[in-house]
Amino acid sequence: MAVFTAVNDADLAGFLTHYSLGAVLDFRGIASGIENSNFFLTTERGDYVLTIFEKLTARELPFYLDLMQHLAGHRVPVPDPVVRDDARLFGELHGKPATIVTKLTGRPELAPNAHHCAEVGQMLARMHLAGRDFAASQPNLRSLPWWEHVVPEIAPFVEGDTHRMLLEELAHQRAFFASADYASLPGGPCHCDLFRDNVLFAHGSDEGGDRLGGFFDFYFAGTDKWLFDLAVTVNDWCVDLATGELDETRANALVRAYQTVRPLGDAETRHWRDMLRAAAYRFWVSRLYDFHKPRAAEMLKAHDPGHFERILADRIGSASVGSLS
Template sequence: MSVYTSVTAAQLDAFFGAYDLGYVVDYAGIPDGIANSHYAVATTQGDYVLTLFEAQNDEELTPVIELMNHLGTSNPLYPNPQTDRQNRLLRSLNGKPALVCKRLAGRSIVSPTPDQCRQIGSELARLHLDTRDYSFPITSHHDVLSIKALFEQVESQLSADDRELILGELQFQAEHEQQTLPGGVIHGDLFRDNALFADGQISGILDFYSACRDHWLRDIAVCANDWCCDDGIFNTQKLASLLSGYETLRPLSATEHQHCNRMLRAAALRFWLSRLVHHHSNRAAALSQPKDPFVFKDLLVQHRNAAHA
């Protein structure tokens, strides 16, 4: 979450005037994240999060918001989109599509414990099972072709050694990508700043705007690369905790276990490149916390070394 598009108090008053959510009493920008602008808004009826989408249009957003609505009606861990008086989920503010969701209790954590890794693994499995029969039209943006497209955007900015590392990893991933693995809807971005905890227990899962159809193991790998990384070092004990929590609800197949390291490598490569693309986009935010791309380069190297140990 970040702030790229500023809004005034008067604009917020007018915007929330279209809802039955009370009057705005306070608001503040939320600095976490990368892609969109987010505000915490307090009204006379409760606390909400207002999101302004910086790049996606209504057509692109509709499937994601329908997914959020589907999940939020049955599970209190998910943000439930709010409708205005005309029963619209998406509206416009400052020329950007805008969405209001109920704000969930809790805070993101910086250094998750093994038990919290177990909890996030369990909830990730629950998400996969809850959506296994859900029809979702957005295809994967984590496959080799998508990663190559990211690479092409930043190739000229890379050192010769980094280009060699990436090209070698792309070749390896392409050789194994056709492996059949179970899948369905994935969150695609379940990093620590997209989950909330209160009193040590998970209280919210946020930001479904990277959701797509893909292998469930891909989602596990994306999640694990963030939750199981301590000061840049991948913690295999935390990975074991995360997988243990996941497998309490959906045991992995033998083939999934065999491809776990490959998926960790693919996820590390993908987020190294996507963060480099964002870094070189020169996109200024009024309130933002920059993300270090090279955390994922280091993870990629660690996973490659582990595969050959």
């Protein structure tokens, strides 16, 4: 999240005329992230998040908001879009689609242990199963077709082993995506970006441990293979940030908890390494693109492409990452 589009008091007042949320008590921008303009909003009715979509169009947006509403209705803890007085889930600010969603409680756990990973794994599986009867479908917009489009644009910026890995991994993923095994993998609506900073925990709960508060930031969601969503999550929650290597204790806790809700099939088990590589490649390509072709923003924290380059290199070369416990 970031602020690319500024919102003044008059802008906000005009937008809120379409909602029944009462008087504004607090409004401020959110600095983290790189895709949309986001603001914390507190009114007489409660705490919310206002998002202005910098890339998503009004035609694309209903998939994400309807999915969040669907999951919230199935008791998956996600932000629930606030319905406007005209029954719509979004409007327009500065010529761009914008929405208000409920704000979850808790804060991100940026140094997770096995308990946190198990909580995330179990809820991720619940989310996947809850999405089975979601009627809409939209591809993951940062999958293979996008890689094929942007890799030629960023390849001239890198050289040596980095350039070679960028092109060789694209070829590997093309072959994997074209395989019969890939086609057989189960899937449905996926978060596709379930990093540590997109999950909240209520710390020191009455139950004696940190309790998962919910998943948020669904604006990279898409219809994809559930194994891809699991791999994206493991690659962030269970990684040594300095080396990119998997922490086996955390990875086993997350995957085992996931499988208590949705056991993995044989093809998923066979292609775990391939999907870990796909998940790492997706974010490496994205970060290379954002680094070499940046956009201006009032508040922006760039992400290091080298982090996912190290993760991908480990998933390709490590002998242990292909197994599932």
